[in-house]
Amino acid sequence: MREGGQELGGTFPLGPRRVHRTGYGAMQLAGDGIFGPPRDRDEALRVLRSAVDAGVDHIDTAQFYGAGTVNELIREALYPYPDGLAIVSKVAARHGADGSLLRFDEPHQLRQGIEENLATLGVSSLAAVNLRMTDRSAAPDSRFDAQLAALVTAREEGLIEGVGLSNVSRRQLLRAVAQTEIVCVQNLFNLADQRSMDVLMECAQRNIAFVPFCPLGWPGEVRHRILGNPAVVAPAARLGAAPAQIALCWLLDLAPNILLIPGTRTRAHLAENLAATGTGLDDAARAELRRHFPTPSI
Structure with missing residues (x-):
């Protein structure tokens, strides 16, 4: 147990707010393929209420999760929202009629996405909205700047409190912070995939929240590489923890600006x-994890 027993890992700034370092990611509440309604609607509602009852004050969502279904669940479960609850969403994508994920990232579409989030969630403002990049290497700078400007305008008009980024390179992060304040960055990052280490370190230097998505890996083979790895399983058994707890604790231990948003469909998880x-x-666990999951050089 950590000294002082810090509730939900302590806190870190998320724009003008300060939230617990462990939040909740609502993506898994959607149906398979992040499309359609949940497998168990009643359990989804109970999960959301249990998260807030446990002290979670940071929920990550998106209008395209379940084609609006997940935001509707959040509203049904939690509205009127408790004071201090930070709801963060993302824009630049939407689902087609067949469930495929499509780009929806022209500046006017980003504005539409923000307004749809607000309407479905029943709020006048969101704590932050992330600009989700489909391909971090393909977008011309002028296009990126125009997309970013659309979120800045929404912030100036009070529709969002902070501008965030998702799936970005360090170069894009630096281009963005040269133009406006960035409150959070959400990139793929976990024990088995540390390619965004340079982005994490840049965020740490600038006191920007770094929010790793898929903190336990993608379902399937990649997740097994983490949760089934002896370097995770053995310390878990020795410390009386589940492998997933070791993987999440590694993230909290790695940098103080990391905010977790692990998702689940059940109250047990x-x-x-x-x-x-x-x-x-402990030091032995850290050394074992470093040997099996070495940190990339930056």
Whole structure:
């Protein structure tokens, strides 16, 4: 157990707010393929309520999760929202009628996406909205600048409190911070995929929240590479923790600006994820994890 028993891993700034370092990612509440309604609607509502009851004050969502279904669940479960709850969304994508994920990232479409989030969630403002890049290497700078400007305008008009980025390179992050304040960056990052280490370190230097998505890896083979790896399983057994708790604790231990948003469809897994903040890595566990999951040179 960490000294002081910091609730949900302590806190870190998210724009003008300060939130617990362990939040909740709502993506898994959608149906398979992030499309359509959840497998168990009643359990989805209970998961959301249990998260807030446990002290979660940061929920990550998107209008395109379940084609609006997930935002509707959040509203049904939690409205009127408790004071201090930061709801963060993302724009630049939407689902086609067949469930395929399509780009929706022209500046006027980004504005539409923000307004759809607000309407479905029943709020007048969001804590932050992330500009989700489809391909971090393909977008011309002028296009990126125009997309960013659309979010800045929304912030100036009070529709969002902060501008965030998702799936960006360090170069794009630096281009963005040269134009406006960035409150969070959400990139793929976990033990098995540390390619965004340079982005994480840049965020840490600038006191920007870094929010890793898929913190336990993508479902399937990649997730097994983490949760089934002896370097994770052995410390978990020795410390009386689940492998997922070790993987999440590694992230909390890595940098103080990391905000976790592990997602789940069940209350049992929710409780396990939130309990990761009470799992302290010892030096032996850290050394074992470094050997099996070496940090890339920057």
